[in-house]
Amino acid sequence: MAGGAGERISGIGGGPAVVLVEPQLAENIGMVARAMLNCGLDDLRLVRPRADWPNEKAVAAASGADRVLETARLYPSTAAATADLNLLLATTARSRAMTKWTLTPRAAASEIRRATNAGSRVGLLFGKEARGLGNDDVALAQAIIAIPLNPAFSSLNLAMAVLIVGYEWRLAAADTTEAVAAAASPAAVLQLPKETEPATAEQLQGLFEQLESELDRCGFLRIAEKRPIMVRNLRNLFGRAGLSAQEVRTLRGIISCLVAGPRRPRGGSGAA
């Protein structure tokens, strides 16, 4: 059921369940719901929440992620909340005196994807706001996710912890769908707005020739031995900008305008 809802909401589906153990503040549950839906997660499970449930403060803090709250389920124990899951990962800020596999969120994301693809159902355990998970809850998990933040200030908001793990899961998940993969690709792209026509090399050449010709005329390129390097630098500069055809036309208009100098008001001739 959760998988179906996940597909409907997020377009990905099959995301891990988020299990909050004894969350103290309804606002934090709402913020968790929002962070989950940001990442395309929708299976929220609450173990003994301190606040009444359902809760208006949670709805307000969810900022529109109501669906996640509406389908959230309550459980009397962590064991009950995770009974149907195959792989449990406990998220923690402080280190534990336990022998456990410890993963970064990024490594965990790969592991979750691998497990999910193999048919496993995965759950992420998060403890109460101030104290984190108890050792008995951590013991239920196969591994720990340790979020590598500032050791001098590791007090992480509950929803922030959910977001970090969910964000890494989403990026790892995105690698499987081509459309999202492009968005998640770690390479920079020069994003042209739709219907923007990039300039052709010929159009760029026309711009460069006009600019250089005017710079010759006004004396900017008058030192002969420096001219080649100055021309090359200018071409590099405008080349880096990835100009559109329209922008080339604009720049050519600007050069012409600057050269022509101040317009004299000539009574309406500009309207022609």
Place this chain on the structure above:
Amino acid sequence: MAGGAGERISGIGGGPAVVLVEPQLAENIGMVARAMLNCGLDDLRLVRPRADWPNEKAVAAASGADRVLETARLYPSTAAATADLNLLLATTARSRAMTKWTLTPRAAASEIRRATNAGSRVGLLFGKEARGLGNDDVALAQAIIAIPLNPAFSSLNLAMAVLIVGYEWRLAAADTTEAVAAAASPAAVLQLPKETEPATAEQLQGLFEQLESELDRCGFLRIAEKRPIMVRNLRNLFGRAGLSAQEVRTLRGIISCLVAGPRRPRGGSGAA
């Protein structure tokens, strides 16, 4: 100064400045401070915050990250807040009808590290809660950071956006060995040659003001209702080029030269 404080607090130092443009809620500023310190960032700049400042609600929401709030600085404009910075990245959820370099948070983290190592000062721009950055603020940035989350629910809490970018920056910062950094590095963007001093936002502003003033004089910007969009497009165009300080001087010289018009040969005066 910010760098020194950063080293003291985070053990990393030299992290990017976080610039919040017109934040609406004091609680969100506090949560941003907490998320920043989680990531080892401490240079917080506020442009026209709506709430009174300093603010008790912000302190409460910061959960101990008071130091970031205490050293936060207020500015009357985005331009003022970023005047000393060399590389500005605008974080945005919705796509823009602007031609800009667009980076994932991960690619941006590499770029920030590279720029910082080369001596640049970097700023991350975040807009107001519901609406994000205005187009004029985006136009000040050399590139956009687009956070790849659920397109069906992309309403991201302000502090969450800061956390994602800060988290990626911290992970990239942790890759201190050059070999690892090189292997993990995405395609290089806006790569300036060694010993090239990148322009500051203030230097860029000076270029823009000179250009726009000359374009007003020659009539290029004479149609009042088109002026704002034309100005913004020009700033975007030059912003994309990632100009060096020297290139800004060159472009300013070019504008002056084009406006001054042809040099008259005056018998040897050019040799002086």
